[in-house]
Amino acid sequence: MASQLHSKPQVRLDRALFKARPGESLLVIGYALSLYVLPLALFVWVANNASTGWLLLSAPLLVLAGYGLFLQAILGHEGFHFNLSANPMRSCYLGILTSSLLPGFCVTGYFVDHWQHHRFNNSAKDPDYRHFSRYRSLASRIAVSRLAATSNYLHATLRLAFGPQSEPSPLPLSAAHVQRLARCNLACQLGWLGLYTLAMVWVDGLLLGFGLTLAVAFLLSAVNAYQEHAFSAGPQQPPARSRTSRLSTWLHAGSNFHLEHHFYPAVPCWRLPRVHRQLLDSGWYADKHYLLERRFVASFKYASGRHPYRGDTVND
Template sequence: MGEGAPAAGNTVKATDIFSADEIRRLSARSDLMGAWLVLCAWGLIGLAMALFAAWPNPATFVVAVMVIGGRQLGLAILMHDAAHGLLFRTRRFNELAGQWLCAYPVITDLHLYRPYHLKHHRFTQQEDDPDLVLSAPFPISRSSLRRKILRDLTGRTALTRRREQVMLTWGKAGLSWRQRWERLEKGGLVGAALVNLALLGLLTALGYWWLYPALWLLPLATWYQLVSRIRNIAEHAMVPDNDDSLRNTRTTNAGPLTRLLLAPFWVNYHLEHHLLLFVPCWRLRQAHRMMLAKGYAERMELRGSYAEVLRLAASAVGDGPHNNVGAANRVHI
């Protein structure tokens, strides 16, 4: 098994590449590792806030916004692992941490995300893929991509997304207050509000209440939006073959700085994740190296950097179709 890559055009499954023993080792989950990843995400957020609080200047502010926005994406990625049951080995820990420490802080909901995301895996790049709207509009023109980036960095994307989220959850006219409250609870907005109030309360107790709007809400409304868009583009836009499991999803090389600010927790190994749904994020790099060693590099959709992917995304001549702002910012991992 895995003695050589099959010819192009043949869809490949995990069992075509990896032995049963390799799959067993790659799919092993860990409560300790899950706790460490969550702690690392929040610890780096805390350090970035402390950096600016200790040395307040424009440079440390920009660094803090970018680092925190990148870690907010990291929380969404850990929520994604929890949606697959991979963040913790113990199911109760997986559900509680995935919801309260990862999803709610970035104003999303694990239990709503899970069925939506699993449908994406089932129908990747096919007509029934709920995330096809994210990849289908590309490539676009450079001017169109610049406008999208500007919307992200000025908070317009976030405002549109939050408005859509609240209106969808609030429901139509004529509902009672009790019915609306139930909808808000089921939509995750009550939990998200409680967690964000707790974060504000903690910072206030420490004497730094202003860090919540400046270095939590602002990164969430700006840098998090941009890196989420870039990651969405890199994962499925402009892939060479929508029907080939090694070519309808992309893995993008990421150096240390890129991993810090744009691609945390091995999210750049997206092809490996689609092939190996049962593998925790912290083992995806190992799976990638194993696939290269088995001779699959020529079959895989690989790119050298996110900058390369963005150049490809902006390669259309003239203004193409404009994808929906809210749809472009869906939490898709």
């Protein structure tokens, strides 16, 4: 019989870690935008001004840009956790504005599932467990899992925007507020798509660069769920994994500390490395190193079928 092992650590954190600061949030938003826009712009410049050989050598720029684009979705996640502003609605609007840079990703519909994911982590009531655990091969996880999830989030956002207001609200906001957020989300999606289209008409090479960047971001988002929740087969059912390499922290803005996020979702992701260090210093991780992945490249192995997306069968 499988069992859930880890309750929230009994460690008192500095209350300042939980406080949303607009200046910090804007700096992180600027960092994510820079990681996306600057490598993409440099790749487009190379595509327009250099030889094919230099174009191939500049391909790693698209990996950086892909991480930057994926970070926009993470900022949407932070916004709906109310971590971008002390004002919950302002935080959500900031999350919508940034995450809508990723075409097709509707964070409002996503968070309906994500809210339940936090409430029922890894149980049969967890929407993420029900969705991602059905994909057992690397090919289906990469090609299908995220595409299907993104489609579900879009349909959920459409229902929230134009369907009857649900009671009770599916989020810790009023039904009227959720409807406004969903409509804003769809408007931002259309707005960014329009700006992308205009930019691609004006800038030679942008269509190629953006298309490849979007493909990288899609692949990163597809494997991310398994990097966070897939473990080797066995009786233990850990709640989540933290990836602790410095490169992961830079590229994910701290959201790679996913176990800490599940324990403390009201702490902005860029402060989670501090939470992790405090848990290490307290000795909480002394016998729990299997919850950590210290190597950047090795973390991608969890997308393979050898590592099932875990569920807590005690609660099934």
